[in-house]
Amino acid sequence: MATSYLSPGVYVEEVDRGSKPIEAVGTNTVGFLGTCSKGPVNKAIFCANWTQFVNTFGDFRDSQYLAHAVYGFFNNGGTRCFITNVGEHPAGVDRAHEEAAPAAAGAKKEEGKKEGAAAAPAPAAKGKDPKETTKILNGMFIGEDKGPNARTGLKTFDDVDEIQLVCAPGMTDPAIQDAVLTHCELKKNRFAVLDSPETIDMGGIDKIPKPRDSKYGAYYFPWIEVYDPEKGNIFVPPSGHMVGVYARVDTERGVHKAPANEIVRGALGLKYSISRSEQDMLNPKGINCIRDFSRRGRGIRVWGARTISSDASWRYINVRRLFIMVEESIDIGMQWAVFEPNDHKLWKKITRDTSAFLYRIWRSGALFGKTPEEAFYVKCDSETNPVETIDAGQVITEIGICPVKPAEFVIFRIGQWQSGSDIAE
Secondary structure (H helix, E strand, C coil): CCCCCCCCCCCCCCCCCCCCCCCCCCCCCEEEEECCCCCCCCCEEEECCHHHHHHHHCCHHHCCCHHHHHHHHHHCCCCCEEEEECCCCCCCHHHHHHHHHHHHHHHHHCCCCCCCCCCCCCCCCCCCCHHHHHHHHHHHHHCCCCCCCCCCHHHHHHHCCCCCEEECCCCCCHHHHHHHHHHHHHHCCCEEEEECCCCCCCCCHHHCCCCCCECCEEEEECCEEEEECCCEEEEECCHHHHHHHHHHHHHHCCCCCCCCCCECCCCCEECCCCCHHHHHHHHHHCEEEEEECHHHCCCEEECCCECECCCHHHCEHHHHHHHHHHHHHHHHHCHHHCCCCCCHHHHHHHHHHHHHHHHHHHHCCCECCCCHHHHEEEECCCCCCCHHHHHCCCCCCEEEECECCCCCCCCCCCCCCCCCCCCCC
16 A cells, blocks of 8 residues: 555555465376487476477387387376486397397398307397496486486486476386385375386296385386387386376366276286286285276276375375375465465465365365365464464464275175065055
8 A cells, every 4th residue: 555645636556355266286297217319318308299209209219118108198198298318228228229220131141151150149238237237227217416407317307396297117126116206205296106027026926026115106017018110019117108097087087086997098918917816915015906808898997096105094096196286286376475474364364265275176076075164174273373383483274184085895785685575564
């Protein structure tokens, strides 16, 4: 308002008395980490479609897993992703196609020579010890933080605030998976999608290794079969297709819907066919199975929606991701409250705006309850903000929400009933 009125006249002043609506943040932007023989290295590049990826990083011939993962992401409904190329694979698998052609030509020239002549080593071997290759690869993916514009590997995602999902397709080494989970846990607004190993070691399906306990990650088994223009049908890690399913479900239903019982587009088969009895062993461990229901005419579907957490409160993927969305939305939408006078007026405004946001979340079906009072509550008053808290420069708001949880076990109890037995004349 004007500090003084010195001359007669009409003064028009704007007064801010309206609410400041909180907008829900995005939930389906993915950060991909992978090796590639083309494109910029250790820079998070934004791609909105498959064509942009091909123009920047090449196609299926130029990477071992990354291209198939990104293609599966867009094919299953994904629209936004950031891609970090950590460099060329130390074993040379990203350039195998370049060496395959000369090798084939050389093989024709060698026809007629001794049949017992030793074959040339495979291009992927490169003469390196597998342990040394794993060590180098782990360092490339985990990366280093050398400051702005000098970060490598996973650290490049620290510069990108839009990412909500993180995956490193095909990377099953515990060190890399632990780094991805730690990254999501520290950021608190990201969720990791991890791959199981391609093959099962001796010991059976119950010996499948599992990442460490975390409420910020999900784990999928087995690998899926897809078509490759150069190699024909091959098996690829499922994480790229899974984050595409996440994005599709978020768009069609909302982040509160579990990303399960959904068709995996582009999947022609599975590395292992999982039965119900086998999933009985895997599901309680938090290993989400991809199962083939083609015999029933339902195709290949995601048949698990659990995190890898042992905490029952965070058992389901959609619950964890819903809280991430709500927390991030409130964090961004309430920035206006910083340095405002800490009094009853501010508390009322915070309660009003937060309640309005949660009411919209409840109307979308994300919260359980017949009425808003059953679904959530917001408390910001003199009880949560005593004098000691005000003197410390803090304003505390207590929020409780009741998320919907998936019907993981649909049970019908059926018994015989004698018609008319309860009817009296």
